[in-house]
Amino acid sequence: MKTLGIIGGGQLGRMLALSAIPLGVRCRFLVPKDDAALLDFGARYSQLDVAEINDFTHGLDAATTEIETIDPRIFTQVMQHAALWPTPAALDLKRDRRREREHLTALGLPQPKWSQAGIHADLPAACAQVGFPCRVKAASGGYDGRGQWKVNSAADIAAIPAEAAPYTVEAEIDFRGEFSLVAVRGADGDIRFWTPSLNVHRDGILVRTEPDVNGTVSRDEVAEGERCLRTLMQSLDYRGVLAVEFFRTGAGILINEFAPRVHNSGHWTIEGAVTSQFENHVRAVLGLPLGSTALRAPVITWNVLGFWPDRQALLAMDGLAVHDYGKAERAGRKIGHVTLTNPDAAAIASLESLLG
Amino acid sequence: MKTLGIIGGGQLGRMLALSAIPLGVRCRFLVPKDDAALLDFGARYSQLDVAEINDFTHGLDAATTEIETIDPRIFTQVMQHAALWPTPAALDLKRDRRREREHLTALGLPQPKWSQAGIHADLPAACAQVGFPCRVKAASGGYDGRGQWKVNSAADIAAIPAEAAPYTVEAEIDFRGEFSLVAVRGADGDIRFWTPSLNVHRDGILVRTEPDVNGTVSRDEVAEGERCLRTLMQSLDYRGVLAVEFFRTGAGILINEFAPRVHNSGHWTIEGAVTSQFENHVRAVLGLPLGSTALRAPVITWNVLGFWPDRQALLAMDGLAVHDYGKAERAGRKIGHVTLTNPDAAAIASLESLLG
Numbered sequence: 001m002k003t004l005g006i007i008g009g010g011q012l013g014r015m016l017a018l019s020a021i022p023l024g025v026r027c028r029f030l031v032p033k034d035d036a037a038l039l040d041f042g043a044r045y046s047q048l049d050v051a052e053i054n055d056f057t058h059g060l061d062a063a064t065t066e067i068e069t070i071d072p073r074i075f076t077q078v079m080q081h082a083a084l085w086p087t088p089a090a091l092d093l094k095r096d097r098r099r100e101r102e103h104l105t106a107l108g109l110p111q112p113k114w115s116q117a118g119i120h121a122d123l124p125a126a127c128a129q130v131g132f133p134c135r136v137k138a139a140s141g142g143y144d145g146r147g148q149w150k151v152n153s154a155a156d157i158a159a160i161p162a163e164a165a166p167y168t169v170e171a172e173i174d175f176r177g178e179f180s181l182v183a184v185r186g187a188d189g190d191i192r193f194w195t196p197s198l199n200v201h202r203d204g205i206l207v208r209t210e211p212d213v214n215g216t217v218s219r220d221e222v223a224e225g226e227r228c229l230r231t232l233m234q235s236l237d238y239r240g241v242l243a244v245e246f247f248r249t250g251a252g253i254l255i256n257e258f259a260p261r262v263h264n265s266g267h268w269t270i271e272g273a274v275t276s277q278f279e280n281h282v283r284a285v286l287g288l289p290l291g292s293t294a295l296r297a298p299v300i301t302w303n304v305l306g307f308w309p310d311r312q313a314l315l316a317m318d319g320l321a322v323h324d325y326g327k328a329e330r331a332g333r334k335i336g337h338v339t340l341t342n343p344d345a346a347a348i349a350s351l352e353s354l355l356g
Numbered sequence: 357m358k359t360l361g362i363i364g365g366g367q368l369g370r371m372l373a374l375s376a377i378p379l380g381v382r383c384r385f386l387v388p389k390d391d392a393a394l395l396d397f398g399a400r401y402s403q404l405d406v407a408e409i410n411d412f413t414h415g416l417d418a419a420t421t422e423i424e425t426i427d428p429r430i431f432t433q434v435m436q437h438a439a440l441w442p443t444p445a446a447l448d449l450k451r452d453r454r455r456e457r458e459h460l461t462a463l464g465l466p467q468p469k470w471s472q473a474g475i476h477a478d479l480p481a482a483c484a485q486v487g488f489p490c491r492v493k494a495a496s497g498g499y500d501g502r503g504q505w506k507v508n509s510a511a512d513i514a515a516i517p518a519e520a521a522p523y524t525v526e527a528e529i530d531f532r533g534e535f536s537l538v539a540v541r542g543a544d545g546d547i548r549f550w551t552p553s554l555n556v557h558r559d560g561i562l563v564r565t566e567p568d569v570n571g572t573v574s575r576d577e578v579a580e581g582e583r584c585l586r587t588l589m590q591s592l593d594y595r596g597v598l599a600v601e602f603f604r605t606g607a608g609i610l611i612n613e614f615a616p617r618v619h620n621s622g623h624w625t626i627e628g629a630v631t632s633q634f635e636n637h638v639r640a641v642l643g644l645p646l647g648s649t650a651l652r653a654p655v656i657t658w659n660v661l662g663f664w665p666d667r668q669a670l671l672a673m674d675g676l677a678v679h680d681y682g683k684a685e686r687a688g689r690k691i692g693h694v695t696l697t698n699p700d701a702a703a704i705a706s707l708e709s710l711l712g
Contacts, residue, residue: 001680001682014377018374018377018378021370021374021682022374022677022678022679022680023671023678023680024678024680024681024682024692026682041397274674274675274697283671288667288668288671289668289671289672291671291674292674292675294674294675296652296653296697297652311644312644312645315379315639315644315645315647316645318630318647318648318650319630319648319650321378322378322379322380323378324357324378324379324380325380326357326377326380326382336380341630341652
């Protein structure tokens with residue numbers, strides 16, 4: 001029996017555990033913040049001191065993380081005792097958006113024209129370099145649409161908070177849609193892709209995602225996207241699931257960002273694919289053979305944001321799988337997701353009206 | 357958020373928990389014997405004293421059990437503080453095979469001709485009443501083919517252990533096959549059936565089960581079987597999943613036995629049905645709406661008995677879901693199951709050769 005260590009106490013860690021346990025994998029958790037999703041597994045909050053981390057790593061076959069943003073010394077300490085996937089080098093790129101962009105630039109992968117500014121005073125030059133309109137993003141700490149500012153002209157720069165520095169500046173693009181690719185790389189370098197995900201964001205937050213069963217994303221776009229993931233994963237000696245969000249433009253696809261972990265746009269794989277992103281991440285991290293990523297059925301996943309709608313009504317819907325993360329309700333918070341299998345127009349409409 | 361209490365620490369409890377957690381249901385366990393499957397959830401073995409049972413029941417929305425055979429006073433004590441489904445009355449029938457047969461007789465449901473013997477000395481008369489050949493079964497404690505003796509003539513009776521008394525005696529039947537029906541009854545009396553399961557036993561132990569996608573069981577047999585389950589569930593004011601094993605004979609179907617819980621012949625529903633038996637049991641027990649029991653895809657489930665074959669080879673098989681109960685290997689023990697989705701002849705052959 002193998003033992004997997006999971007760093008992080010949110011829904012991603014929980015779904016990893018729910019996939020790992022049937023494989024006969026014992027899970028152990030290091031939970032660095034007050035997050036309820038893993039309490040079902042007996043996980044307790046950790047102060048992340050040396051003794052706790054040593055207890056956590058004792059006898060692990062491997063460790064993984066659902067979060068990139070905790071103190072990197074924790075990753076280093078875990079690495080002293082157990083293999084950690086993704087490696088700290090890959091996680092490090094996500095601590096600073098400038099490093100992520102630099103890495104993509106070094107690999108020659110397509111992305112929006114970009115520049116960087118270390119302090120607020122550097123923003124006018126950085127924006128001018130990229131051209132207007134552009135988008136300024138905090139290099140650290142922004143997610144789900146937070147820490148981003150649209151800049152139509154130099155006059156807009158003053159309103160950007162100085163304490164958000166450092167920044168990246170990214171050119172506005174000829175936006176024609178977006179999609180993401182989720183892939184897994186195994187211990188032997190085997191890479192498998194799930195069907196591309198079509199994503200709908202609202203106010204920067206993913207609200208709906210589904211496998212592209214109708215070929216909305218062209219074969220050329222998918223091929224170029226898969227090339228990007230292969231290049232990126234190989235550059236990082238990657239093991240596990242990695243997701244990349246792409247913009248579709250008139251001049252081809254551009255990388256918005258990558259996530260070195262299981263990703264919200266892959267939640268549909270639980271019901272929609274032969275092997276879910278969670279199970280394949282567990283398999284990869286533990287050096288087990290990968291499972292098939294083939295599509296099982298058309299599905300659509302919606303995030304549940306802030307508050308639960310009438311749960312009885314949700315549970316009564318045929319073919320709807322409910323994933324409640326066990327979190328307290330709070331405006332805008334991702335507290336669950338629901339996945340509809342073999343969706344038809346009537347079911348989609350009634351579900352979207354329920355979800356608001 | 358609802359809290360469900362689960363009595364029992366084996367694979368059924370574990371699969372119930374794995375289905376309950378995504379629904380936002382918190383699980384608590386009362387584990388009456390040394391069984392490893394639930395350790396992942398922080399469950400600890402209980403001495404089943406009053407204080408422990410009171411801790412277990414505190415604040416539960418409902419309780420359920422994966423075992424029928426523990427001291428019935430435990431069920432009674434749980435019932436003092438929390439709704440328990442199935443009710444002790446239903447569980448009680450399974451403590452003595454004579455009571456189960458008497459209940460079926462009272463309902464007028466089809467079963468093999470049977471009689472009973474309180475002590476060994478009563479066996480000759482009981483066997484003669486049923487006729488030879490017949491099958492003597494220990495009224496309590498027998499399962500997976502244990503506690504059963506084929507009696508071809510009165511001369512065979514002497515070899516039956518006296519300490520296995522009391523007994524039932526059941527007529528040998530014109531056996532043409534078997535199947536089981538798994539159904540769930542909700543709080544509102546709504547009853548839903550999964551596709552009938554075709555079962556293959558070896559030495560009395562279930563080794564293979566699959567939904568009957570080709571109509572091997574006739575429509576009349578299914579209709580009569582469903583009538584049996586409806587009658588039985590209504591007679592017990594049942595809530596949750598119940599399974600009935602049927603023999604197919606030239607004179608119609610006969611009930612072998614029923615199980616007041618999720619059942620091994622329903623494990624295929626995890627991958628093969630829209631809603632699994634485990635999730636619907638949780639929904640029913642908590643008074644939530646039932647999910648669809650429709651077939652998602654053809655599947656076959658094999659039990660893994662005694663020892664694991666090459667796990668790398670299993671995990672490398674396309675479309676094979678592995679369920680490892682985390683139990684120590686021991687000859688004949690059910691330590692896991694595997695389910696193949698969209699099975700073809702080549703995959704079935706290579707899998708059966710792996711499983712031995």
